[in-house]
Amino acid sequence: MSPTTAIVRNQWYVAAYSQEIGRDLFARTICNEPLVFYRTEDGAVAALSDRCIHRRYPLSESRLVGDRVVCGYHGFTYDRTGACVAVPAQTRIPRSARVASYPVVEQDSFVWVWIGDRESADPAAIPRAPWLVQQGWTTIRGLETIRARHALLMDNLMDLSHETYLHGGYIGTPEVAETPITTEVDQAAGVVRVSRHMDDAECPPFYANSTGITGRITRWQDIEFQPPCLYRLHSRVAPQGNYPPEGYLPGHGADTDPGAFHTEIVYALTPETEHSVHDFWMVARDFAIDDQDVTDYLHKSNHTVVMQDVVALNLVEEVIAAEERAGGTYQELSINIDTGALAARRLIAELTRTEATRA
Numbered sequence: 001m002s003p004t005t006a007i008v009r010n011q012w013y014v015a016a017y018s019q020e021i022g023r024d025l026f027a028r029t030i031c032n033e034p035l036v037f038y039r040t041e042d043g044a045v046a047a048l049s050d051r052c053i054h055r056r057y058p059l060s061e062s063r064l065v066g067d068r069v070v071c072g073y074h075g076f077t078y079d080r081t082g083a084c085v086a087v088p089a090q091t092r093i094p095r096s097a098r099v100a101s102y103p104v105v106e107q108d109s110f111v112w113v114w115i116g117d118r119e120s121a122d123p124a125a126i127p128r129a130p131w132l133v134q135q136g137w138t139t140i141r142g143l144e145t146i147r148a149r150h151a152l153l154m155d156n157l158m159d160l161s162h163e164t165y166l167h168g169g170y171i172g173t174p175e176v177a178e179t180p181i182t183t184e185v186d187q188a189a190g191v192v193r194v195s196r197h198m199d200d201a202e203c204p205p206f207y208a209n210s211t212g213i214t215g216r217i218t219r220w221q222d223i224e225f226q227p228p229c230l231y232r233l234h235s236r237v238a239p240q241g242n243y244p245p246e247g248y249l250p251g252h253g254a255d256t257d258p259g260a261f262h263t264e265i266v267y268a269l270t271p272e273t274e275h276s277v278h279d280f281w282m283v284a285r286d287f288a289i290d291d292q293d294v295t296d297y298l299h300k301s302n303h304t305v306v307m308q309d310v311v312a313l314n315l316v317e318e319v320i321a322a323e324e325r326a327g328g329t330y331q332e333l334s335i336n337i338d339t340g341a342l343a344a345r346r347l348i349a350e351l352t353r354t355e356a357t358r359a
């Protein structure tokens with residue numbers, strides 16, 4: 001069986017970076033829904049269906065007047081709730097003249113959107129990534145839309161042993177693939193944790209060039225993924241032998257671990273369609289935060305790494321989608337490195353089941 005193409009709709013998804021949404025109409029497809037986003041005059045973000053109710057013209061190709069969208073084809077005018085407030089050549093507005101609007105929350109530099117049943121949208125359930133907006137951290141970020149199903153990006157991020165092969169010379173060293181992982185599922189929180197603690201490891205260029213460490217390192221990777229969207233990799237790098245002190249909490253930077261370099265690698269995985277996924281990627285660091293050269297280097301380097309994943313996932317999707325169409329009977333073969341990805345898939349399957357029973 002291939003990884004699922006199912007999309008869980010009753011979830012919060014990152015739709016955009018806050019900085020992407022302004023006073024221009026902005027189109028993005030999330031979970032198969034073409035959406036248009038804009039900022040109202042009071043600074044809030046509105047999300048509407050990107051299809052005019054009249055003849056389906058994309059509202060994103062239209063005009064924003066105050067807080068209203070005026071369709072670029074025949075002028076149907078919608079307010080921020082999606083209600084049609086004006087139509088051309090008549091005063092009576094048909095009762096069904098409205099487009100869907102979607103709940104939006106801005107948090108931690110993201111615009112989160114809820115596509116499913118409106119009454120289930122609880123903003124308190126949105127996972128956090130505080131470093132992206134916190135003092136003492138600097139973040140680089142980017143976005144790639146991959147022609148691969150969401151589950152393939154999840155597989156990729158949950159198993160970092162691929163760093164050694166796909167990302168050698170950037171973030172991969174032999175120790176990443178050699179060191180066993182521990183996997184733990186927090187069922188109540190809906191979180192999968194995967195940890196790999198490397199000792200006496202080679203320092204990959206990504207960290208050598210950004211931290212200035214010249215010798216071997218102690219390198220910890222602690223992943224916390226809350227399916228389906230927010231992935232956080234707490235990365236700790238220190239000169240060899242510099243272990244975390246008692247009480248070290250991954251994700252708390254120097255507060256519980258003053259002697260190391262911390263990088264918070266954050267991904268938001270948002271399905272665009274069944275066969276494509278938005279890959280929002282960020283790297284926040286708590287060292288050399290004002291050093292533009294380090295910022296530029298990390299951006300370039302991480303972009304290269306992300307593109308290596310993009311190329312690989314596009315290939316895998318092509319292969320498995322073709323096999324599915326041909327009715328293939330391929331059976332995946334999983335090993336220990338896949339326990340995190342399999343746990344994440346199980347959580348997604350549970351979310352899908354819960355959604356199906358509610359529908």
Ligand code: FES
Pocket residue numbers: 052053054055056057071072073074075076
């Ligand atoms: S398609 Fe929008 S007004 Fe006609």
Ligand SMILES: [Fe+2]
Pocket residue numbers: 156162163166167305309
């Ligand atoms: Fe990768």
